[in-house]
Amino acid sequence: MTITVTLHLLAAVLWVGGMFFAHQMLRPVAAELLEPPLRQRLWVGVFNRFFPVVWGAVITIAATGYWMLFVTFGGMASAGIYIHIMHATGLVMIAIYLYVYFVPFQGLKRAVAAQLWPEGKGHIDTIRDWVGINTILGLVTIAVAAGGRYFH
Ligand code: HEM
Numbered sequence: 001m002t003i004t005v006t007l008h009l010l011a012a013v014l015w016v017g018g019m020f021f022a023h024q025m026l027r028p029v030a031a032e033l034l035e036p037p038l039r040q041r042l043w044v045g046v047f048n049r050f051f052p053v054v055w056g057a058v059i060t061i062a063a064t065g066y067w068m069l070f071v072t073f074g075g076m077a078s079a080g081i082y083i084h085i086m087h088a089t090g091l092v093m094i095a096i097y098l099y100v101y102f103v104p105f106q107g108l109k110r111a112v113a114a115q116l117w118p119e120g121k122g123h124i125d126t127i128r129d130w131v132g133i134n135t136i137l138g139l140v141t142i143a144v145a146a147g148g149r150y151f152h
Contacts, residue, residue: 001072008064011057016138023131040112040120043127047105054101058094065090082148089141096134100127140150 026046030039065087095120104126111120 001068004064004068004072007060008068011060011064012138012142015054015057015061016135016142018053019131019135019138022046022050023064023128023135026129036117036121037115037132040108040117040124043124044109046113047127051101051105054097058097061090062094080148080149082144085148086145088139089137089144093134093137093141096137100130100134104130 034042045124054132069076069083069087070080073083076084104123106125108127110122111123
């Protein structure tokens with residue numbers, strides 16, 4: 001449990017913290033300072049570095065989460081409500097990430113390679129919206145998961 005919950009938490013911190021930084025700090029400054037071609041190349045470069053971390057986080061969170069749920073806690077029935085909420089919002093977050101990775105991110109890479117900047121902007125806007133939603137979901141999930149067991 002010590003190792004599994006620690007890995008689970010580190011993965012959540014890297015994923016949600018990375019999204020928060022990208023969405024709240026990097027995005028507004030890049031939009032203000034950079035013209036579309038440079039801005040879109042910046043995002044492809046940033047995502048090429050961040051998304052492998054997110055793949056690692058998603059796999060770690062799911063593996064350690066299900067291990068704790070089924071091996072340590074003995075299954076869904078004996079888990080508290082906060083674990084069910086975390087499980088549900090966690091699955092939604094993973095689904096959103098898979099969509100962002102396989103649809104708009106692949107589209108953005110194709111658009112940037114072909115220098116189709118208006119098309120690239122459309123994909124960046126889609127990624128921005130879904131990453132914004134996932135950041136909020138991630139913060140809520142952490143709050144529910146960490147505070148849940150003390151809530152009576
Ligand atoms: C497949 C989805 C997930 C499953 C099955 C799962 C399962 C679990 C389980 C069984 C625990 C141990 C609870 C306890 O010690 O009382 C836990 C802890 C935790 N999880 Fe998840 N989890 C999932 C996704 C997530 C996600 C996406 C996040 C955050 C973005 C998250 C954040 C946390 C946190 C912060 C804790 C620590 C709670 C504490 O002990 O203080 N989990 N998770």
